[in-house]
Amino acid sequence: MAQDSGYLERVFADARSTYQALADALPVSLLIKDTEGRRLFANKKYLEVRGQSLASILNKDDFDLFPVHLAASYVADDQVVMRSGEAMHSIEETISTDGSPRWIERMKCPIKDSQEKVIGIQVMFWDVTERIVAEKELRHEQSLLKTLLDNIPDSIYFKDTESRFLRISNAMAKKFAMENASDVVGKNDSDIFTSEHALLARKDELRVMQSGEALVDRIERETWADRDDTWCLSTKMPFRDESGKIIGTFGISRDITELTKSQQQLREARDVATKANEAKSNFLANMSHEIRTPMNAIIGMSELLAQSDLTPEQRDYNTLVRDSADSLLRLLNEILDFSKIEANRLELESIPFSTRDVIEKAGQTLSVKASEKNLELLCRIAPDVPSRLMGDPGRLRQVLVNLIGNAIKFTETGHVLVDVNTTEPMPAVHETDPTPKRPTKRGEAADQQTLWLRFQVSDTGIGIPEDKIQSVLEAFTQADSSTTRRFGGTGLGLAISRQLIDLMKGKLEVESEVGKGTTFWFATPFPVAATQASPDRQLRQLAGTRVLIVDDNPVNRRILEEIFVVWGFKPTLVDGGKNALQRVRDANSAKQPFQLIVLDCMMPEMDGFELARLYRQQFPHDTARLIMLSSANLPDRSDQLRELHISRY
Structure with missing residues (x-):
C-alpha cells in the first residue's frame, strides 16, 4: 500500500498544476486520498467549505479530522470502494465546521493505475441540505394533506382548468359512491351529476378562474341522475401553482340536506302558526267587540241606575255590578292588546x-x-x-x-x-335589529x-x-x-x-x-316637541315667597320641598299640626309670617281640615293662603273649604 501511495503522489505531482486548475473550477468539493486514507489533494471549494488550508489537511486521515463515529463510517465506505473497484453514491449527514448538521450528496470513485490496480480514491460531494429539508417539508405537507383528505367529513376536491377532478377527499368519494378516491381522477361533474348541475358548476369554476376570486359559502342544490337532490354549503377558490398562475380550482363543501329539510319544516310550521295566530287575533278582536258591546251597555245602565233612588242594599248591588263589569272590560282590553302585540299588529x-x-x-x-x-x-x-x-x-x-x-x-x-x-x-x-332604530313618523321632524x-x-x-x-x-x-x-x-x-x-x-x-x-x-x-310651555310669569313673580309645608310623610315633604325650591320659594317643613301651629307663631314673632301654607288632608292625630280650623281660630289676622293636598278625590266638602277659606283643594 505504501508503494501505491508513493506512485500516486508522483503521478499527481507531474499533473498537479493542470489538475489543480480544473479542480478549482468545479462547483463541488473534490478530495483525493491514497489507499491509507491520507489526503493528497483538495480543491478550492473543499477548502472553503471546510474552512481549512491545504497544508492543514495534507497527509491526514479521517480520524485526524472528524469525530470517531463519522471517521469510521467514511473509512468503511472507502474500503468498499477500493475492494469493489466501483463508484459509490450516497447522501449523508455530516457536521459543518461550525458544528451544525448538514446534508451532502457524495460520489466516491476508485483511482486505478494502468494495470487497473486501485491506488487511491477520488471523493466529490456537494451540499444538499436545502433540498433535503425541502423534501422533508414536502413529505410532511403531503402527509398532512393525506390525513386531511382521508378523515375530514366534508367534501374537498381539486380540479384542473378543464374542470376534471385531480383529487378528492374520502368523504367526497363516499358521497359519489366510489370505493377509492382515485377512481374519480380524470372525470368531471357531467360524469356524476345531471347535465344541468354540471353546467352550473362549470360556470362557477370559469368565473373563479377568470376573476381569481373565491365564491364563499354558497348554498347549492345538487341534482343526481340516480337519487334524490341534496344540498350543500360550498366554497370554491382558484388553484394556483408556485408562480401564482391559476391552474384550476379547488373547493370544500358540507352537506346540509338535513338542515335544509329541517328549515323547510320550520318555515312550514311557522306559516301554520302565523295563520293560526292571525285566526286567534281575529277571533279575539271579534269576540272582544261582541262582548264589549253588551258590557258597555251594562256599565252605562249601572251608571244611570246609580243616579236613581236606591236603597243602601240596592246601591251595593249596583256597585258590585259596575265593578265586575269594569274588571271584565279591563281583562278584555289586556287580552286584546297582548294578542295585537304577539301578531305585530300594534x-x-x-x-x-x-x-x-x-x-x-x-x-x-x-x-x-x-x-x-x-x-x-x-x-x-x-x-x-x-x-x-x-x-x-x-x-x-x-x-x-x-x-x-x-x-x-x-x-x-x-x-x-x-x-x-x-x-x-x-x-x-x-x-342586532337590522331595521332602523326608530323611523320618523307622521308629525315628527327628522x-x-x-x-x-x-x-x-x-x-x-x-x-x-x-x-x-x-x-x-x-x-x-x-x-x-x-x-x-x-x-x-x-x-x-x-x-x-x-x-x-x-x-x-x-x-x-x-x-x-x-x-x-x-x-x-x-x-x-x-x-322633544317643537313647542314647549313657557314658564309662568306669575310664578316668577312669587319667587321668595315663604311657604309652610305640613305633611306627616317624609317622602312627600321632600318632594314638595324640591318643587317649591325650583320655583324660587322658601319652604319650611313640619310633620304635623302641633308643630305647624308653633312654626306659625315663631314666624309671626320674627315678623316673617308665612304667605302660603300647604296642608296634607290625611294626617294622624290632626288632619288637614282640623289644622286649618285651628289656624283660622288662633291667627285670625293672618293673610296666608291655604292649599289642601289629597292623593284621592274625597267626597264633596266644598262648604267646609269655603268656611275655612281654603284657596285650593
Whole structure:
C-alpha cells in the first residue's frame, strides 16, 4: 500500500498544476486520498467549505479530522470502494465546521493505475441540505394533506382548468359512491351529476378562474341522475401553482340536506302558526267587540241606575255590578292588546302630548284605590323634564297605570312613589335589529332633539323573591300562585308593559326585596316637541315667597320641598299640626309670617281640615293662603273649604 501511495503522489505531482486548475473550477468539493486514507489533494471549494488550508489537511486521515463515529463510517465506505473497484453514491449527514448538521450528496470513485490496480480514491460531494429539508417539508405537507383528505367529513376536491377532478377527499368519494378516491381522477361533474348541475358548476369554476376570486359559502342544490337532490354549503377558490398562475380550482363543501329539510319544516310550521295566530287575533278582536258591546251597555245602565233612588242594599248591588263589569272590560282590553302585540299588529302613535298631563292622569286614575288603602300616592317630576314630548301618550299612560296599579295592589302600608327624570341613553337594546332604530313618523321632524326619560315606580309593599323577579315580566305569570287568589289579575299587565316599552325602543327593569318593596323602572327615548310651555310669569313673580309645608310623610315633604325650591320659594317643613301651629307663631314673632301654607288632608292625630280650623281660630289676622293636598278625590266638602277659606283643594 505504501508503494501505491508513493506512485500516486508522483503521478499527481507531474499533473498537479493542470489538475489543480480544473479542480478549482468545479462547483463541488473534490478530495483525493491514497489507499491509507491520507489526503493528497483538495480543491478550492473543499477548502472553503471546510474552512481549512491545504497544508492543514495534507497527509491526514479521517480520524485526524472528524469525530470517531463519522471517521469510521467514511473509512468503511472507502474500503468498499477500493475492494469493489466501483463508484459509490450516497447522501449523508455530516457536521459543518461550525458544528451544525448538514446534508451532502457524495460520489466516491476508485483511482486505478494502468494495470487497473486501485491506488487511491477520488471523493466529490456537494451540499444538499436545502433540498433535503425541502423534501422533508414536502413529505410532511403531503402527509398532512393525506390525513386531511382521508378523515375530514366534508367534501374537498381539486380540479384542473378543464374542470376534471385531480383529487378528492374520502368523504367526497363516499358521497359519489366510489370505493377509492382515485377512481374519480380524470372525470368531471357531467360524469356524476345531471347535465344541468354540471353546467352550473362549470360556470362557477370559469368565473373563479377568470376573476381569481373565491365564491364563499354558497348554498347549492345538487341534482343526481340516480337519487334524490341534496344540498350543500360550498366554497370554491382558484388553484394556483408556485408562480401564482391559476391552474384550476379547488373547493370544500358540507352537506346540509338535513338542515335544509329541517328549515323547510320550520318555515312550514311557522306559516301554520302565523295563520293560526292571525285566526286567534281575529277571533279575539271579534269576540272582544261582541262582548264589549253588551258590557258597555251594562256599565252605562249601572251608571244611570246609580243616579236613581236606591236603597243602601240596592246601591251595593249596583256597585258590585259596575265593578265586575269594569274588571271584565279591563281583562278584555289586556287580552286584546297582548294578542295585537304577539301578531305585530300594534302600532304606536307619534303625536305631541303634555308630559305632566299623562303622568298626573295616570295617578288620578288610581288615587281612589290608594286612598282606600290609606296609601300615599306621590309623584315627583324633575324640573329638566320637557313639558311636551312626541310619542304615544295613550300607551305611555297604560304602562304607568299598570305599574302604579300593581304597586298599590301589593302594598298594604306606606306609599307609592312615581319618579320621572331625564337619563343617559340606554345601551343599544336593539343593536342586532337590522331595521332602523326608530323611523320618523307622521308629525315628527327628522331633526328633532331626542331625550331619554326614566320613569320609576317604587312601593313599600310585599316585595318579590329574587328567584321570581324575572318571571313576573312573562305573560300569564305571577310571583306566586297564591298571588292570583289573593290579589287577582291575569299576569298579563307586566308582560304587555314590557312589550310596549320594547316597541318604544326602551328598557324595563325590576328591583325588589321581600318585605321592603319593589321598584319598577323603564327608560325610553322621546323626541322633544317643537313647542314647549313657557314658564309662568306669575310664578316668577312669587319667587321668595315663604311657604309652610305640613305633611306627616317624609317622602312627600321632600318632594314638595324640591318643587317649591325650583320655583324660587322658601319652604319650611313640619310633620304635623302641633308643630305647624308653633312654626306659625315663631314666624309671626320674627315678623316673617308665612304667605302660603300647604296642608296634607290625611294626617294622624290632626288632619288637614282640623289644622286649618285651628289656624283660622288662633291667627285670625293672618293673610296666608291655604292649599289642601289629597292623593284621592274625597267626597264633596266644598262648604267646609269655603268656611275655612281654603284657596285650593
